[in-house]
Amino acid sequence: MSTPQEARFDVLGxxxxxxDVLANVTEEFLIKHDLVKGSMRLIDEVEAHELYEALGPSVxxxxxxAANTIAGLASFGRRAAFIGKVRNDQLGEVFAxxxxxxxxxxxxxxxxxxxxxxxxxxxxxPDGERTxxxxxxxxxxxxxxxxxEALVADSAIIYLEGYLWDxxxxxxxxxxxxxxxxxxxxxxxxxxxxSFCVDRHRESFLELIENQVDILFANEAEIKALYQVPTFxxxxxxxxxxxxxxxxxRSAAGSVVVEGDDVHVIEAYPxxxxxxxxxxGDLFAAGFLxxxxxxxxxxxxxxxxxxxxxEIIQQVGARSIRPFHEIARENGF
Amino acid sequence: MSTPQEARFDVLGxxxxxxDVLANVTEEFLIKHDLVKGSMRLIDEVEAHELYEALGPSVxxxxxxAANTIAGLASFGRRAAFIGKVRNDQLGEVFAxxxxxxxxxxxxxxxxxxxxxxxxxxxxxPDGERTxxxxxxxxxxxxxxxxxEALVADSAIIYLEGYLWDxxxxxxxxxxxxxxxxxxxxxxxxxxxxSFCVDRHRESFLELIENQVDILFANEAEIKALYQVPTFxxxxxxxxxxxxxxxxxRSAAGSVVVEGDDVHVIEAYPxxxxxxxxxxGDLFAAGFLxxxxxxxxxxxxxxxxxxxxxEIIQQVGARSIRPFHEIARENGF
Numbered sequence: 001m002s003t004p005q006e007a008r009f010d011v012l013g014x015x016x017x018x019x020d021v022l023a024n025v026t027e028e029f030l031i032k033h034d035l036v037k038g039s040m041r042l043i044d045e046v047e048a049h050e051l052y053e054a055l056g057p058s059v060x061x062x063x064x065x066a067a068n069t070i071a072g073l074a075s076f077g078r079r080a081a082f083i084g085k086v087r088n089d090q091l092g093e094v095f096a097x098x099x100x101x102x103x104x105x106x107x108x109x110x111x112x113x114x115x116x117x118x119x120x121x122x123x124x125x126p127d128g129e130r131t132x133x134x135x136x137x138x139x140x141x142x143x144x145x146x147x148x149e150a151l152v153a154d155s156a157i158i159y160l161e162g163y164l165w166d167x168x169x170x171x172x173x174x175x176x177x178x179x180x181x182x183x184x185x186x187x188x189x190x191x192x193x194x195s196f197c198v199d200r201h202r203e204s205f206l207e208l209i210e211n212q213v214d215i216l217f218a219n220e221a222e223i224k225a226l227y228q229v230p231t232f233x234x235x236x237x238x239x240x241x242x243x244x245x246x247x248x249x250r251s252a253a254g255s256v257v258v259e260g261d262d263v264h265v266i267e268a269y270p271x272x273x274x275x276x277x278x279x280x281g282d283l284f285a286a287g288f289l290x291x292x293x294x295x296x297x298x299x300x301x302x303x304x305x306x307x308x309x310x311e312i313i314q315q316v317g318a319r320s321i322r323p324f325h326e327i328a329r330e331n332g333f
Numbered sequence: 334m335s336t337p338q339e340a341r342f343d344v345l346g347x348x349x350x351x352x353d354v355l356a357n358v359t360e361e362f363l364i365k366h367d368l369v370k371g372s373m374r375l376i377d378e379v380e381a382h383e384l385y386e387a388l389g390p391s392v393x394x395x396x397x398x399a400a401n402t403i404a405g406l407a408s409f410g411r412r413a414a415f416i417g418k419v420r421n422d423q424l425g426e427v428f429a430x431x432x433x434x435x436x437x438x439x440x441x442x443x444x445x446x447x448x449x450x451x452x453x454x455x456x457x458x459p460d461g462e463r464t465x466x467x468x469x470x471x472x473x474x475x476x477x478x479x480x481x482e483a484l485v486a487d488s489a490i491i492y493l494e495g496y497l498w499d500x501x502x503x504x505x506x507x508x509x510x511x512x513x514x515x516x517x518x519x520x521x522x523x524x525x526x527x528s529f530c531v532d533r534h535r536e537s538f539l540e541l542i543e544n545q546v547d548i549l550f551a552n553e554a555e556i557k558a559l560y561q562v563p564t565f566x567x568x569x570x571x572x573x574x575x576x577x578x579x580x581x582x583r584s585a586a587g588s589v590v591v592e593g594d595d596v597h598v599i600e601a602y603p604x605x606x607x608x609x610x611x612x613x614g615d616l617f618a619a620g621f622l623x624x625x626x627x628x629x630x631x632x633x634x635x636x637x638x639x640x641x642x643x644e645i646i647q648q649v650g651a652r653s654i655r656p657f658h659e660i661a662r663e664n665g666f
Contacts, residue, residue: 024654057404057431057652060393071390090423090449098390116423319390321357 007186009105010078010293012155014147014177015066016139016163017084017108018118019091020278022317023058025123030131037125040132040194042166048135051121060091061317062098063120064139065193066161068279068318072286072308074102077325078293081105081155083146083177087138091117098319108146111138128274128313140167144176152177153184156293157215159285162193165201178212189215191285192222199225209243215292216246217285223248232256236263247302249284255306257298266302269310279318283308287324291333300333307331340519342438343411343626345488347480347510348399349472349496350417350441351451352424353611355650356391358456363464370458373465373527375499381468384454393424394650395431396453397472398526399494401612401651405619405641407435410658411626414438414488416479416510420471424450431652441479444471461607461646473500477509485510486517489626490548492618495526498534511545522548524618525555532558542576548625549579550618556581565589569596580635582617588639590631599635602643612651616641620657624666633666640664 030037033054043051052058062071064084073080082099086092088110095117099106118139123131142164152158158181164170178188190205190213192198198205205226209216216239218226223235223246232250236258239246246258252271257264287308291301311327312320320327363370366387376384385391395404397417406413415432419425421443428450432439451472456464475497485491491514497503511521523538523546525531531538538559542549549572551559556568556579565583569591572579579591585604590597620641624634644660645653653660 052430053434055430056434057395057654058427058434059650060427062390094391094393097385097388101386101389101391317392321390 007156009081009155011157012081013066013070013159014083015161016064017086018064018120020063020120020122021058022122023055043133062095068282069286072283074104075324076290085138085142086117087111089116124276130278143169144173147173147177152180157187159189162197187214191217195221195225216243219249257302264299269306271310274313276316277313279312280309283312340489342414342488344490345414346399346403346492347416348494349397350419351397351453353396353453353455354391355455356388376466395428401615402619405616407437408657409623416441418475419450420444422449457609463611476502477506480506480510485513490520492522495530520547524550528554528558549576552582590635597632602639604643607646609649612645613642616645
């Protein structure tokens, strides 16, 4: 491993390429359809159609956890790239258009056969919470061949989403990317995505974190699920021994950055009204990595993350219309 | 012509089945792409793709002028139906889902070949004005066979959008529907849609209005274009002689209802901030027809129209998330 050259991209995200279908629902709707509020669940195409039929009018916009983060990074003015699989269909075009129009490098060849572009039914209750049911479609067919070696080697940080641990070929794609990144002297960041996802893949996540992850993103539920401990403090102590930099978010209670023996506690930004919590964690990671790739101290990175998260939950959807670099400047960054 | 029986539907709309693609743009963007702010223009598939490429991130939601009106009527609690052509593709599914989820009867068979579902690129400038570029796709292939005779005869009012005057088969579909409706003793309503559309089809609109239209909807620019007169007053006098009921909207200056010798002048509802003017005219018509089909006096119908228009321009897109019957009740209707 030699000293890495200056990278062409600040961050390369690898994740599910998904179009979000957003609809307002009542609490009763969730109960009737046996849905756990605030969770993300994988469903098959049949169920996706049935649930869609039951939903009221919807709005469609590009989404996907790591893709939201990458879109956020571009909006912060950072050089960003994305690898993810769509099909050559209408929603696939929409996905590619939206991410490219932000200036993100996106070149994964779309599938020409097989399932259509992935979609996520995002059900927003009156309190702004979102409950997600995802049909992964083409996204789950991401495979190691889609991982462009030169692109990985030319990105200062690769950012992987835990959700991609579900489909088998995607996991191989992930491992390939992590290996290339480390060989090129780049950093590997991982987000745990969701506590059920952690439950499904605890052992392999732990192994990955101990051996290959430089920066871990997790919320309170996820980090507790990872170590199967009842308190946040215990989880914080556990991660300290395993990962050089952990960014732990706690919703309105702010965030904690654990960097070796240093622990930084950062407050959340004030929010007038939560409209839709979709993307809060994704945009926290975007703000953090934007600051990190500019060489800012980690506490300042977390404040940028908190700012981006606060901004996004006051809008519908996980992509901000106003550029984050403007919002950051207005807030003194 | 016998006395009509009670109709199964209050209003049947016939129009373009379109998915709207909404994006924010600057004034400079419009100038650079030679677009006239506030206008609607038809484009071909090649241009639709080029313009889409140039646009920033977008949000997709169901639209189409008459379809918006019909969705609004359902939201007011009226019994509504729609005829319009989509393709059997993803955006076609989205369109059908959204309109059906509101309780609208929609049963036009989707095309199984030919151009894909229509889309309208809605560019929103910072002042909330929208500039529209529409690729009609499958919608323009609406033909007389798609007009279900029993459905037309069983609707108290049929509502036709002027935009459908462009494609040749759709015009025939229109004429067929108007003929069936009149034979069944039903009412025919027409919206002029846009002043360029009026310029393209002045003669046939005038003929249709004089012979077959019971209720005409037009804004100030459209009615002046129809009669090629410089002032609103002249246009108002001209329409009085040709159509039993004309509903003329003037944006912030309110609306005027001309019913034979009676002229009612109605104020606009106060608006805090115009977010996106998309759908103002469509929802005015929805409110008016909702009241009309309940047997309310025409001035009260216009006030319901003004309320719905004011509500929709304070949201993004032309479909309201909150039901209009609730909004109407809160406002004393």
